[in-house]
Amino acid sequence: MATEALKVDGTQDSIEVLQREAEELKKRLEEEKAKLKDVDMCKAASKVDPVTNFTMKQRRHLKGHLGKVLCMDWSTDKRRIVSSSQDGKMLVWEAFTTNKEHAVTMPTTWVMACAYGPSGSCVACGGLDNKCTIYPLSTDDTDISSKKKAVATHTSYLSCCTFTCSDNQLLTGSGDSTCALWDVESGQLIQSFHGHAGDVMSIDLSPSETGNLFVSGGCDKTAMVWDMRFGECVQVFEGHESDINNVRFYPSGDAFATASDDATCCLFDLRADREANCYKKESIIFGCNSVDFSISGRLLFGGYNDHTVNVWDVLKGNRVTILYAHENRVSCLGVSPDGTALCTGSWDNTLKIWA
Amino acid sequence: MSLEARMNKFQEGLQQQRKLVEQLRLEAAVPRVRVSECIEDIMKYCEQHTSEDVLINGFLRPGDNPYKEKGGCNIL
Numbered sequence: 001m002a003t004e005a006l007k008v009d010g011t012q013d014s015i016e017v018l019q020r021e022a023e024e025l026k027k028r029l030e031e032e033k034a035k036l037k038d039v040d041m042c043k044a045a046s047k048v049d050p051v052t053n054f055t056m057k058q059r060r061h062l063k064g065h066l067g068k069v070l071c072m073d074w075s076t077d078k079r080r081i082v083s084s085s086q087d088g089k090m091l092v093w094e095a096f097t098t099n100k101e102h103a104v105t106m107p108t109t110w111v112m113a114c115a116y117g118p119s120g121s122c123v124a125c126g127g128l129d130n131k132c133t134i135y136p137l138s139t140d141d142t143d144i145s146s147k148k149k150a151v152a153t154h155t156s157y158l159s160c161c162t163f164t165c166s167d168n169q170l171l172t173g174s175g176d177s178t179c180a181l182w183d184v185e186s187g188q189l190i191q192s193f194h195g196h197a198g199d200v201m202s203i204d205l206s207p208s209e210t211g212n213l214f215v216s217g218g219c220d221k222t223a224m225v226w227d228m229r230f231g232e233c234v235q236v237f238e239g240h241e242s243d244i245n246n247v248r249f250y251p252s253g254d255a256f257a258t259a260s261d262d263a264t265c266c267l268f269d270l271r272a273d274r275e276a277n278c279y280k281k282e283s284i285i286f287g288c289n290s291v292d293f294s295i296s297g298r299l300l301f302g303g304y305n306d307h308t309v310n311v312w313d314v315l316k317g318n319r320v321t322i323l324y325a326h327e328n329r330v331s332c333l334g335v336s337p338d339g340t341a342l343c344t345g346s347w348d349n350t351l352k353i354w355a
Numbered sequence: 356m357s358l359e360a361r362m363n364k365f366q367e368g369l370q371q372q373r374k375l376v377e378q379l380r381l382e383a384a385v386p387r388v389r390v391s392e393c394i395e396d397i398m399k400y401c402e403q404h405t406s407e408d409v410l411i412n413g414f415l416r417p418g419d420n421p422y423k424e425k426g427g428c429n430i431l
Contacts, residue, residue, distance in 0.1 A: 353422060
């Protein structure tokens, strides 16, 4: 009995030692990161020419969903868009003509995630069904539901999904606070990613050539960068005061942007391991749901709860313009792969294309 | 709670704490670059790609925009 009690004491001691080390490491990390902030991005970019002659306007209005639009994704052919909605539908649009090429009714409402396969021959979607289902897109057969295939299963809702470089692997994020990589063919889990202390809301793959990194953001107010090969979290980014709703890599792969319920967007740099810039204004008090960069990385589009899209100058940190985009909150947006157009989706049940 | 259950709980807590410290050690070992250097690279990337960014510059000829409304008059 006495020896057992001693062991217990010994364990307590080492927990305290570990706690002390953790505190010291945290403090050191904070100090080191603070030291690196040797210049303000807006000041550093003061000599850069401002963005002028902004000519983007609404070009197309995609109507057909009977509920809030929750997610959208461009196809790599730059012509097609997949969107998913609270009404339980997933639609595939031809962006130039606004024709609906495919419609799928899901088993549940709130289809929160959808993604186009890189080959353009399939789409993936899911939501409250906790699953990610793949639908092959064929032109001859109108009912693509007959060929559907459930690939991923989480223990809570599916919040986001994306294919990796091919149609063969699928990366998913979920309300169960994990991300997971799946083999499409076998439906088997390849790697799971544990670390978030809240719902994962968004994921994005690094555009850099090595292509093994992805970033995730969630309701624990943190963004995490992961190595897909080892399931390891390699970097943690904190600073937001509320949920992170969306994350998107900078086109060079060196940084990523976040959209948060705290009404700000931030640019985090991977190599500096900290925030490089923050996009906010006192007059902007509504949460931001979605972000994406223009193809040069100079503009950052943010879709907000006040129905607008704010267009930010990434370098100077100022707002270039406001797009009075929709009649309800802007839930999702994305720049086409060739950088010629912006698509926005909204709780007003419609999507719009800006160019 | 039995002593055994308490021990298990301690072990669990210890394990968690070890994991946290390991994660922090990993983070502390990450090599970092000064913000000024990173910003320089981001500015360079923007500069190099701005000419091809039609959302900034618009199209050279408005007719090149695939989303431009068709119709109106065509010059033969």
